[in-house]
Amino acid sequence: MGVNQAQIDFLDLFLLDCLLNDSPRIGDDECQRLDDNYKDVVASGRWQELSLCRGGQRVPVGPAARELLEQLQPLAELLDSWGESDTYCAALATQRDKLQGDDWSVPSAQVLDAMSGAGLGHRDWVMDISRQHQQTLRNEGLASDVLADYQAMTENSLAEQKTQEEADTRPFSEFLEEYLRA
Numbered sequence: 001m002g003v004n005q006a007q008i009d010f011l012d013l014f015l016l017d018c019l020l021n022d023s024p025r026i027g028d029d030e031c032q033r034l035d036d037n038y039k040d041v042v043a044s045g046r047w048q049e050l051s052l053c054r055g056g057q058r059v060p061v062g063p064a065a066r067e068l069l070e071q072l073q074p075l076a077e078l079l080d081s082w083g084e085s086d087t088y089c090a091a092l093a094t095q096r097d098k099l100q101g102d103d104w105s106v107p108s109a110q111v112l113d114a115m116s117g118a119g120l121g122h123r124d125w126v127m128d129i130s131r132q133h134q135q136t137l138r139n140e141g142l143a144s145d146v147l148a149d150y151q152a153m154t155e156n157s158l159a160e161q162k163t164q165e166e167a168d169t170r171p172f173s174e175f176l177e178e179y180l181r182a
Contacts, residue, residue, distance in 0.1 A: 009091035017075050046108055062099060069096050 026034070033053045041061070044050045051058040069092060076088035098106050115125045142150070 006091045006094045009087050010095055013072055013076055013079065013088045013091060016079075017072055020075070046106065046112075065099055066096070069099075 037052045037054075040050060040052060045061065048060070048062055050061040052061055052064055053059075054064055072092055073089075076092045079088045080086050111122075111125075115122060118125055118128065120128060141147075
């Protein structure tokens with residue numbers, strides 16, 4: 001729910017790259033620069049003129065993002081060659097496409113467009129979307145086998161909770177004392 005296959009494939013690729021590539025220790029100054037970058041992206045990430053500090057130099061966010069995606073290409077090709085598919089290269093291409101043109105199609109841009117189209121502020125738009133999702137889920141209901149599985153999990157969970165509660169005979173004051181000592 002909320003994440004599509006291409007996004008999952010991209011996350012797999014990105015995390016695998018993080019695992020496989022050395023990342024040297026960073027000092028306090030670099031840590032501060034990374035924190036500043038993070039704050040800048042949160043506040044102004046869609047502004048294409050935004051620049052980030054990278055390697056001690058200011059670089060525009062768009063080229064920095066494209067460079068990062070380019071660095072993932074060889075790993076994507078390697079993974080695809082093992083699986084005889086284009087899964088990871090396609091996931092990478094999907095991310096690249098979001099950075100094309102003057103108006104990036106990043107998720108935040110899509111949200112702003114939808115809010116503008118609905119004539120709503122963020123809170124009201126999110127509430128409206130939430131109600132729509134709730135109604136859709138209620139209308140569709142659950143398949144009988146899925147509902148039966150959930151009911152069985154509920155019964156098992158309640159039985160397990162009851163067993164745990166009955167097994168706990170120590171007074172709350174003892175529990176609290178032990179907890180506060182830890």
